[in-house]
Amino acid sequence: MDRLSSLENEIASLRKTLQEKEHELYELRKEFTLQQISTEPNYQQCDVNNISKTNIGDKLTKLDIMRYSRQILLPDIGVSGQEKLCAAKVLVVGAGGLGCPAALYLAGAGVGQIGIVDYDTVDLTNIHRQVLHGEGDQHVSKAESAANSLRSINSHIKIVPYNIQMDSTNALEIASKYDVILDCTDNVPTRYLLNDACALTKLPLISGSALKMEGQLTIYGYRATKNPNEKDQSYIGPCYRCVFPTPPPPETVGSCSANGVAGPVPGVIGSLQALEAIKLIVGQTHEKLLVERMLLFDGEDMTFRTVKLRGRASACAACSDTPTISRLIDYTAFCKAQATEKDLDLQILPQSRRMSPPVLSRHMTEGGDAGPLLVDVRSAPEYGMCRIEGTVNWPSDSLRGETLEKLLEEVRKCARQVIFICRRGNDSQIAAQTVIDAIEEPHKSKIMDLKGGLHAWSREVDNNFPIY
Ligand SMILES: [Zn+2]
Structure with a gap:
């Protein structure tokens, strides 16, 4: 056991050093690239007036342009979209099968700040689908492990790990620091908690789920007022409560630990959550986003379908003009289910x-x-x-x-x-x-x-x- 913990400590310390070195390398590369501009042979021959005419966007550096060029080339993103991505703050709740691929692509896309919330530690059974964690991360906080991997993908963005259980006491404070929330959790109480927190803070919620061979994806609580590209500025998409006003009976809800899940299924849904987040941030209108629509993926016969969801409910407890929910409640009691996958001990027999x-x-x-x-x-x-x-x-x-x-x-x-x-x-x-x-x-x-x-x-x- 001594050898085990000493190795774990040694690896943690090496990882920290590696991160520091990677950051240092990034900064040096940046400096080097800037220096190159002034030492390139052509530079001397350039007319100073021409240099001043080189416009690489108001907020992006030369390195940003190079790094994100493959997505800037897309008309849907472009320079202005990349500037929005670099300024955006996205909170990923759950560093599991959905949260890992979602956060990975957001980090790759250069989202300026990514918060990642998870109370749990990495377990060997997670690794087949939770792609930010490796064998050496077992027993490490998932939020920290995910943050470490994300920093190695992009050392130029801010990663904020939250090693906590999101609940009614902290959800509003954390969520209000972000522009978009991704629900990458796997339980009903947290879905209602995040929905209500997003309704109260007027933030969009990109909600994914995956179980066995099936996945689902939609955006709740979309508001046109935040998007100048929307013609109808008063449009508001449905929230989770508009579609599901009451929680399902706990015994009808499955979990990955009880029912299993094929690793690529959350991989698909998590990746698409990141894509919807990117589209939303760059200013796509709601017709092009999964607003009032739900994507259903069936890995068994490899089909994607979208079904229409009901619109915003005029009497919704959370998002209507006269909501009855003015603060966060006890969601475990509301859903009669627990928000963690930890062992539940029933007492049925004497x-x-x-x-x-x-x-x-x-x-x-x-x-x-x-x-x-x-x-x-x-x-x-x-x-x-x-x-x-x-x-x-x-x-x-x-x-x-x-x-x-x-x-x-x-x-x-x-x-x-x-x-x-x-x-x-x-x-x-x-x-x-x-x-x-x-x-x-x-x-x-x-x-x-x-x-x-x-x-x-x-x-x-x-x-x-x-x-x-
Ligand atoms: Zn609603």
Whole structure:
């Protein structure tokens, strides 16, 4: 462990030095380029009057022109668009699968200030999609890790990491320092929090989501008043609450950790969030932006579709002319869901029906053939990844109708204890309760679950069991 922490410290210190050197190199290159102008052979021959006629935009340096030339060439961006990008401040909330590619392209495009918010640390399971983090960043703050990568892409812009959980106490203060907010989070409470913060500060919110093989993207709270190119200056696009006035039931919302996600899917959506941010900053009008429209990406059959969203709701609690929300509220309570992906411990079964991993291990060893029947209720792909030897797989999603009846028959025939097992000890309780409710009295007493699930099993009994 000593070697581990000393290496981690050494690498952190080397990274800091590397960043300082990279910044120094950038400044030196800039100086060198400027010097070159005065020492180039042609320079001497130039008529001073001609030099003064070289106009490279009011605010861009020669180096800026060179660096961003490939996008300045686009009529949609041009010099004035690049000047706006260099002056823009964008806040990226979430340094995960969406936030990493989004921030990467914003840094590349020269957005003057990028804030990046994330309370979490880098985990090995993040790296397949969170492209700003590497293996050496594990256990490092995601905000800091992302900021380090962004600085190495563009040392000329300001990167501000916020290693905090965005909540009602800090969202307004942070958001009000920026021009555009990107919602790159993965939970409903934070979506409402950011929406209301953007409605109160009148900032546009570019909202992305990605799960399994599908992604979605739209812009909420767009206001024409900030864009001189808009003909109708009174136009306001819908906010998240206009479209979704009430939160969905928490059990219907999936998460990447529970349902999985293919890495390139958030990569696509995050990149497009950056593109919408760039278009918005350079002054594209709302017809060309994803305002009042939602992009749906399906990676399974590789289709992009856009669906029309309802317009701004005249009675919207957040963005109407007479809003009922005048300050940020408790969004965890409002959505009846938590804003983090950390383990949620349900208490459905009484303690007497909950078996700890060491006790189960003992029963299995001592019981031999008479040991308990182990019912693993995770999905088939999860079961395929790793399982305790001797378990049988009955995915909890299909425990109804005929399948449930078949399982009940197995339990009735079984003379031993029946232990339900899942990843974290929540689904196992739900499945066990389903069986307890459906089965006849003499069999009810056999039913138990593995407390804390396979995560606890890995911690307390078998360290070789992978935690995912
Ligand atoms: Zn609204």
